[in-house]
Amino acid sequence: MRRIILSIGITAAIVLSASTALATPADDARLRDLQAQIDALEQQAAAKRAIIATTHEQAESLKKAVTIIQNQIYAVQSELKATEAKIDKTEVEITSVEQQIAQKREDMSRKRSSIGRMVFFLDRIDQDNLVANLFKYKSLSDFVAQLHDIANVQNEILGVISELKDVKAMLESDKTDLEIKQEELEDLSDQAAQRALQLSGVKGEKDKVLKATKGQEAEYQKQLAAIEAQKSVFFKELRELELKVVSGGLYIVHVKADNIPPKGTKLFVKPEDNAYLTQGYGCTKYAKCGTAWGPYGGSPHNGIDYAAGLGSAIKSIGAGQIVANGVGNSGWGNWIAVQHPNNMVSLYAHMSTFANLKVGSTVTAGQVIGYEGKTGKVTGSHLHLSLYKEFFTYIKDATGQLNFNYFEGTLNPLDYM
Secondary structure (H helix, E strand, O other), X not given: OHHHHHHHHHHXXXXXXOOOXXXXXXXXXXXXXXXXXXXXXXXXXXXXXXXXXXXXXXXXXHHHHHHXXXXXXXXXXXXXXXXXXXHHXXXXXXXXXXXXXXXXXXXXXXXXXXXXXXXXXXXXXXXXOHHHHHHHOOOHHHHHHHXXXXXXXXXXXXXXXXXXXXXXXXXXXHHHHHHHHHHHHHHHHHHHHHHHHHHHHHHHHHHHHHXXXXXXXXXXXXXXXXXXXXXXXXXXXXXXXXXXXXXXXXXXXXXXXXXOOOOOOOOOOOOOOOOEEXXXXXXXXXXOOOOOOOOOOOOOEOOEEEEOOOOOEEEOOOOEEEEEEEEEEOOXXXXXXXXXXXXOEXXXXXXXXXXXXXXXXXXXXXXXXXXXXXXXXXXXXXXXXXXXXXXXXXXXXXXXXXXXXXXXXXEOHHHHO
């Protein structure tokens, strides 16, 4: 009988010592290699974006414009490769978690089997009459030894049950990790698709610029001058319209924040990852404030500009609700306005496309709302971000387009980021 109990104890010990499968050394090496690739590629992309930022303030020449586009191509290529490496890394991690789950299930099966054998042994003992069992042994000490062995088996069962509970908890944790990693994989796949579209768009933009200018600096300068003249006219008309709207109260949407937080209050996050500030707020060098030929009609720049590359994801700087948007606006292209809980409104212009959102949709801080573009009157791909303490929209009768106020009611977004 002691041999039987010893055998059962050994079985239980083997079960209890069964190790959970972890990533193999090959998997670990593969993960380290992929992470090194990702880090190197992201550094390459960041370096290219830094070059873009130093060149982007104004592309005063065709050479600069092409340099910006070429560096955008390099940056997007690096980001696409980095995203693909992240996908590979996540797939390795998913495989590792799946192996852990399979091992834990096998471990649970062995533990259950072990418990079954031990319970069967106790049941056989229990079926015998206590007095009858006493007479089977030569001495009382042998009988007491058996009772002691039975107690050990019962303790073994309790131990295995405890282990079983622990394995079950770890299994549930692994399942959660697996679900998270599968979601990450889906997000990365979407990012890769967006990066591929972005790369195609930037390459197409380079061809378009070279074709339109025939590779000639003089032709590029003509186009640049024409865009600046159009912008100046647009903003002069806009000023007159805004005055009429304000005097007549012809608002469609009108939001006003009564209590403005002090400057330096950190309310918002950056609207683009890996983006660089290409124009600040107010009377910038490019704005040419007070001049008749200034691109904003001689007025200050009412927001800030970021450049991360054509097709880069644009995120809401804070939680809120989309209160207005415009498509194909002659000056602002595709734009979205988000009202935040304190009634400040952030506005995002020149988007290439929107995310799957509409007016009335609620958004969270950092949620993707669209993608960087060069729609409207612009000389290159970027995001124009404005922050309003008073925001309103109105219809421009001549075009039927929805416009928003530009000249009054704005704040410097950098004061709250």
